[in-house]
Each structure stands twice: as C-alpha cells, then as structure tokens.
Amino acid sequence: MGQNPSDREAQVDALFLRALPVITEALTSDYGLTEDEASELEQNLYLWFDRLARRPGQVPISSLRSSLLLAACQFARGVCQMKHEAAVARSAEEFPVPRYEPSAFAVELERRLLNRERES
Amino acid sequence: MASVLRFPVRRLASAEGRSAAIRALANPAEERIARAEELHLHDPEMLVSLVGLLWERSETNPESVRLEAEFFYTYLAEPYRPIGAMDEREYFLGEFALIAGTHSRVLGRRDEARLWFDRADAFFRLTVRVQADLSRLGYQRLAVRLEERCYSEVLELSPPLIESFRRLGMTEDCIKVNFLQVLALQEIGKLEKAIDLLEETSRAAVAHGLRRLHGLAQTNLFNLYANRGDAARAMDCCRVASSELASLGNRVGLAKLRWGAGTLLRNQGREKEAVEAFRAAIGEFRDLGMRGEVAATHLVVADLLIDQGAEAQAEWEIRAALPIIDEEKMVPEGMAAYALLRESVRRRKIDRNALRDVHGYFQE
Numbered sequence: 185m186g187q188n189p190s191d192r193e194a195q196v197d198a199l200f201l202r203a204l205p206v207i208t209e210a211l212t213s214d215y216g217l218t219e220d221e222a223s224e225l226e227q228n229l230y231l232w233f234d235r236l237a238r239r240p241g242q243v244p245i246s247s248l249r250s251s252l253l254l255a256a257c258q259f260a261r262g263v264c265q266m267k268h269e270a271a272v273a274r275s276a277e278e279f280p281v282p283r284y285e286p287s288a289f290a291v292e293l294e295r296r297l298l299n300r301e302r303e304s
Numbered sequence: 305m306a307s308v309l310r311f312p313v314r315r316l317a318s319a320e321g322r323s324a325a326i327r328a329l330a331n332p333a334e335e336r337i338a339r340a341e342e343l344h345l346h347d348p349e350m351l352v353s354l355v356g357l358l359w360e361r362s363e364t365n366p367e368s369v370r371l372e373a374e375f376f377y378t379y380l381a382e383p384y385r386p387i388g389a390m391d392e393r394e395y396f397l398g399e400f401a402l403i404a405g406t407h408s409r410v411l412g413r414r415d416e417a418r419l420w421f422d423r424a425d426a427f428f429r430l431t432v433r434v435q436a437d438l439s440r441l442g443y444q445r446l447a448v449r450l451e452e453r454c455y456s457e458v459l460e461l462s463p464p465l466i467e468s469f470r471r472l473g474m475t476e477d478c479i480k481v482n483f484l485q486v487l488a489l490q491e492i493g494k495l496e497k498a499i500d501l502l503e504e505t506s507r508a509a510v511a512h513g514l515r516r517l518h519g520l521a522q523t524n525l526f527n528l529y530a531n532r533g534d535a536a537r538a539m540d541c542c543r544v545a546s547s548e549l550a551s552l553g554n555r556v557g558l559a560k561l562r563w564g565a566g567t568l569l570r571n572q573g574r575e576k577e578a579v580e581a582f583r584a585a586i587g588e589f590r591d592l593g594m595r596g597e598v599a600a601t602h603l604v605v606a607d608l609l610i611d612q613g614a615e616a617q618a619e620w621e622i623r624a625a626l627p628i629i630d631e632e633k634m635v636p637e638g639m640a641a642y643a644l645l646r647e648s649v650r651r652r653k654i655d656r657n658a659l660r661d662v663h664g665y666f667q668e
Binding site: 228231232234235236238239240241242243244247248251254255258259 | 433437
C-alpha cells in the first residue's frame with residue numbers, strides 16, 4: 185500500500201473528532217438519547233468507522249465522512265426503536281422514534297458540519 | 305443502559321485482530337467451527353484483519369487463499385450469524401466472495417469465479433462503500449473478460465473503470481486497470497502502445513510508493529522486451545522485477561518471471577536452456593496450485609521439444625497438460641483445436657497447428 189497505516193489511523197481519528205460535536209448534538213437533541221447512551225453509541229460508532237477505514241481498496245479517509253454520518257443516524261434510529269419497544273413492553277411512556285429517514289438526516293448533519301467548519 | 309443499547313460486545317482490540325486472524329488460519333478448517341468462540345470467528349476485528357491477511361497471501365499461496373475465503377464465506381452465510389455493526393455482515397460476505405472469486409479466476413476456475421463474483425455483487429450492494437467495492441469487483445470481472453480473449457471489450461470498458469477509481473481517489477486500483485489494457489493491447493498486436501503504457505504505469509507505481517505494482521510492471525516489461533528480442537532491456541527489467549518481487553515474497557510474480565526468462569531464451573535461440581527455465585516455472589506454478597499456467601507451460605515446452613526433434617518427449621508434455629485442460633474446462637472457446645490436438649496425440653502424431661492454437665487460448 186502506498187500510505188503508511190499510522191497516517192491513516194491519524195486521519196481516521198481527526199475526521200471522527202471533527203464530526204463528533206455535530207453527532208453528539210444530534211444524538212441528544214434530535215434523537216433524545218441521554219448523554220450516557222450517546223457516549224456508548226459514539227464508542228461503537230468509532231470502532232465501526234475505524235474498521236470501515238481499514239477495508240481493502242483504500243479510498244481517501246475524507247471521502248468516508250458521509251458514511252460516518254449515515255452510520256450515526258442509523259445507529260441512533262436503531263437505539264430509539266429499541267427504547268420504544270422496551271417502553272411498550274414495560275407499559276411505560278412511549279419513547280418517540282424520529283420520523284426522518286437516516287439517509288435524509290445524514291445529509292442534514294453534513295450541512296451542519298460544513299456550517300460549523302465555515303464558522304471556525 | 306447496556307440492556308437498551310444492544311451493540312455487539314467488543315472482545316478484541318484492533319491490535320489483537322491480526323494475531324487472532326493468524327491463529328484462526330493456523331487451525332485446520334475442520335476444527336475451527338467447534339472452537340468458533342475461542343478463535344473469535346465472528347468478531348469483526350478478527351475478520352477485518354483476516355481479509356487483509358488473505359489478500360497479502362494472494363501471490364504466495366492462491367489455492368489456500370481460495371479455500372480459506374470459501375470457508376469463511378460459508379461460515380458467515382449459514383446459519384445466519386449477526387456480525388459486527390451496521391453493514392459488516394454484508395461487507396464480509398461480499399469481501400470473502402470477492403477473494404474466493406479472484407483466486408478461482410487466478411487458478412483458472414472461471415465458472416466458479418463468475419458465481420463468486422455474483423455473490424460479491426449481491427452483498428456489496430447492501431454496504432455503505434458500495435461504489436468502491438463494486439468498482440473493485442468490476443476490475444475482477446474485466447480480468448475474466450481478458451481471459452476470455454474479449455480484448456476489444458477490455459479496451460472499451462477499462463477507461464470508465466479507471467475513471468471510477470480516479471473519482472473515488474483509489475490510486476492503486478486505478479493503476480491496476482492499466483495492466484489489463486496492456487495485456488489486451490499486446491494480444492491485438494499493439495506492442496509499442498503496450499510498452500508505452502507499461503513504462504507510464506511503472507513510473508506511476510514508483511511515484512505512489514506501490515512496490516508490488518512496480519514489480520508487476522517490470523515483469524510485464526521484461527516479457528514484452530523479451531518477446532521483441534531486446535535482450536538488454538529485458539534483463540534490466542528482470543533485475544528490477546526480481547528484486548521487488550523477492551523482497552515482497554511474491555512467489556507468483558517470481559514464477560511468471562521464470563516463465564518470461566524461458567521466452568527470452570527461446571527467442572535468442574537457446575532452446576535447451578529455455579526448456580529448463582520453462583520446466584522450473586512449471587514446478588513453481590504447480591506448487592502454487594496454478595493449474596492453468598502448468599498446462600499452458602507444458603504446451604510451450606512441447607512446441608520447443610518438437611523443434612528439437614524430441615517428439616516423444618513433446619508428446620509426454622502434452623499428455624501432462626490434457627487432463628488439466630479437461631478437468632478445469634479451460635479452453636471452451638478453443639474446443640475444436642483441443643479435440644484435434646487430443647486426437648493427434650492419440651494417433652501419436654502431434655498436430656502442430658492444433659498445439660499452437662490451444663496454447664494461444666491460454667495466453668493472457
């Protein structure tokens with residue numbers, strides 16, 4: 185491979201950290217997760233993203249940003265769905281599952297991230 | 305909270321993935337399933353490292369890579385096992401199918417390769433990096449086209465594939481497509497154009513630090529210069545290629561280089577030495593499980609032996625090639641020539657034209 189693996193690892197970390205504030209905000213505000221839930225989801229998202237970047241046929245890490253945001257939305261929707269089902273099973277107050285599709289909301293997150301980068 | 309967030313439990317750190325993959329491969333396939341938990345067989349960290357290991361071993365032991373990829377594909381496919389998060393189950397199924405298909409193709413099992421490629425296609429479409437992985441699959445499908453001697457199709461379909469890789473920023477894959485074009489150009493007799501493209505490819509590989517592709521470009525240049533009778537330039541390329549391939553442990557590349565040396569010696573009229581070089585290549589191809597190359601090289605040796613008046617030995621070489629051609633159904637496009645050759649061997653009077661026609665169907 186042409187690129188040093190440690191360079192790629194550094195790029196993966198940098199991209200993830202840049203996107204993290206927007207992801208955290210979406211998880212807690214838009215998806216209604218608690219901070220602990222958001223944090224656990226983010227850890228698992230990072231592990232998945234790190235493996236995605238190591239798949240053969242190396243693409244530039246920067247091109248994986250939209251996949252990261254899409255995965256964040258799909259993970260979050262999955263958690264909302266599970267919380268909803270758990271609430272129904274307990275006959276507790278229902279946990280709302282966002283109506284927006286992960287792919288559409290990932291585009292919104294991309295826009296927020298770009299705005300944030302322009303402002304900083 | 306853990307009862308709410310049902311993410312897979314992480315058992316292996318990324319650094320442990322590679323040693324787990326080596327351990328999994330070191331265990332005989334028939335013992336693995338019983339020890340699946342202990343060997344982390346469905347841990348995505350182990351699997352992503354395993355994928356890397358199999359591709360690394362591609363040119364040292366293609367037959368074993370094919371069998372391993374088939375094993376892991378089958379293991380993950382049935383019964384249904386959730387793997388990792390998001391698209392990982394589909395990705396690993398697609399990747400193992402691509403590896404199995406690629407190595408079936410390399411080993412001359414074209415029908416099996418096509419089925420594996422269809423499986424890879426079906427699973428890659430369900431993943432997030434679909435464009436990149438379908439483009440990688442497109443490369444392998446184009447390589448099959450080349451092996452089927454569809455040269456104009458290879459030349460027609462290469463530019464859009466190169467453009468896909470370029471747009472995706474996949475430099476290494478982009479450069480690899482050049483090799484398919486070079487081989488197609490060579491086959492339709494555009495030797496000078498093929499050499500120019502290879503020289504350009506070699507420079508691009510050096511510029512991007514892609515040593516494997518540099519070694520491959522130099523091997524191909526060696527063969528082309530040798531075919532043209534330019535022994536001095538051929539030997540320069542041979543030295544560079546040999547050093548690159550040896551340092552990377554590329555046994556397939558080294559075996560092909562040996563084959564090229566046979567061609568060079570033959571073109572220089574050193575026929576006995578050429579036969580020795582080709583026979584050494586046969587031994588290496590056999591060790592690597594590359595049955596197509598074994599059969600093709602037997603036919604080349606037979607042709608040389610006829611020139612030397614050694615018809616009986618030539619017949620032996622052809623008899624060694626025929627069962628492989630039969631078993632692997634290697635020349636479906638050249639069945640008429642194959643039947644003539646077979647019949648001529650049965651009558652113990654070799655049909656030289658049929659021999660050359662059949663050999664022609666093997667050439668990449």
